[in-house]
Amino acid sequence: MLKALYRCLCLCFALPLSASAQPVSVVFLNPGSPDETFWTSYSRFMQSAADELGMDLRVEYGERRTDLALSQARAALDGPRRPDYLVLVNEQYIAPEIMRLSQGAGVKLLLVNNGLTPSQARAVSARPDKFAQPLGSLTTNDEQAGFQMLREMIAQLPATSGPVDLVAFSGVKTTPASQRREEGMRRALADFPQVRLRQVVYGGWSRQRAYEQARFLLERYPQTRLVWSANDEMAFGAMQAFEEAGLKPGKDVMFSAVNSSGEALRARLDGRLSVLMGGHFSLGGWAMVMLYDDAHGxxxxxxxxxxxxxxxxxxxxxxxxxxxxxxxxxxxxxVDFKAYSAIGRTAGYQYPFLTSPVEY
Structure with a gap:
């Protein structure tokens, strides 16, 4: 009788505890701005995952300012709403400093999109007393995308065409994803000696800056017929300059881009973009699935x-x-995010998004 009463009391007290359990909390230090289509779509996909999985997600936009990103990291780590997880991007090589700030805070770290460089990884792993060691990183197939993008453009050239001039708009020198896309482009270029890379400029992911650079490049290289861009904003900036010069995108000049914004998708539909790579907005959502599982054992x-x-x-x-x-x-x-969770799966379950792109 007493044992039965004891079990009943335990059950009664246990129910409110489980009902009031706090959701898994995540702060994402988004390096972009709230008006950047890619980074807002990235956060939106993360939020969809968080909502479906019952997680608490807070997004802080760093507006591509390292000082602001560091202030946001300090506030997250030292403030009253300290999260379970801090998700960050190694934009402008900022990750080690955030790891230093995180040491001893009891917050788990995950890098997305831009992981540590090899030299950063060595420095961080050599000083576990100084740097919080991250869970790991989720990055994208940027090098392959840069490679494939140029090859697909070249495949659309007329078979009888002679030498072809190419100009390229890379992103930021201190961003690993930008570097890898450019490396892929250069790797593809080695297979096509008829394509002459005239110049690579760094547009800083900016439409306006790429527009100004393209006007200068077109004066210098008026025979340019291929324009490779590491994102859609730079592609559209360059496209504007070429259109003002009387050249028709998709006919006189071929443009490529990375990102799947509505504007980019429409440009691919109407042929103004000859090649488009996209889908990496989803990376943060898959990170949420893996963090959800991590928090649940x-x-x-x-x-x-x-x-x-x-x-x-x-x-x-x-x-x-x-x-x-x-x-x-x-x-x-x-997307049904719960369907990708490992909870309730066999021990050998592997996340499908780790090995093949998810079809949308």
């Missing part, structure tokens, strides 16, 4: 890996561009 990197490169960047043809435009109208792109 399925540790990040339990397969022995810590740093993952996901094949999220994929070529978007015109048919896919139409499909993705429709998906943009859905808050979660029609």
């Amino acid at each position: 399925l540790p990040f990197g339990r397969d022995g890996l810590r740093n993952y490169s996901l094949p999220v960047l994929q070529s978007i043809d015109q048919a896919k561009a139409g499909q993705w435009l429709k998906r943009l109208e859905l808050a979660d792109h029609g």
Whole structure:
């Protein structure tokens, strides 16, 4: 009788505790601005995952300012709403300093999009007393995307064309993703001696800056017929300069870009963009799935890996561009995030998004 009463009391007290349990909390230090289409779509996809998984997500926009990002990191780590997880991007090589600030804070770190450089990784791992060691990183197939983007443009050239001039708009020298896309472009270039890379400029991901640079490049290289861009904003800035010079995108000059904004998808549909790579906006959402599992007893990197490169960047043809435009109208792109969780799966379960792109 007493034992039965005891079990009943335990059950009664246990129910309110589980009901009032705090959701897994995440702060994402978004390096972009609230008016940047890519980074807002990135946060939106993360938020969709958080909502479906019952997680608490807070997004802080660093507006591409390292001083602001560091202030936001300090506030998250020292403030009254200290999160369970801090998700950050190694934009402008800022990650080690945030890891130093995180030492001893009891907050788990995860890098997305831009992981540590090899030299940073060595320095951080050599001083666990100084730097909080991150769970790992999720990066994208940027090098392959840069490679494929140029090859697809060249494949569209007339078979009889002679030497072809190419100009390229890279992002930022201190951003690993930008570096890898450029490396991929240069790797592809080695297979096509008829394509002459006239100049690489760093547009800082900015439409206006790329527009100004393109006007100068077009004066210097008036025979340019291929324009490779590491994001859509720079592609559109360059496109404006070429259009003002009387050249028609997709006919007189071929443009390529990375990102799947509505504007980019429409430009791919109407042929102004000859090649488009996109899908990496989803990386933060997949990070949320893995952090959710980590918080529920399925540790990040339990397969022995810590740093993952996901094949999220994929070529978007015109048919896919139409499909993705429709998906943009859905808050979660029609994704069932819970279906990707490892909770309740067999021990050997592998996240599908680690090995192949998710179709939207």
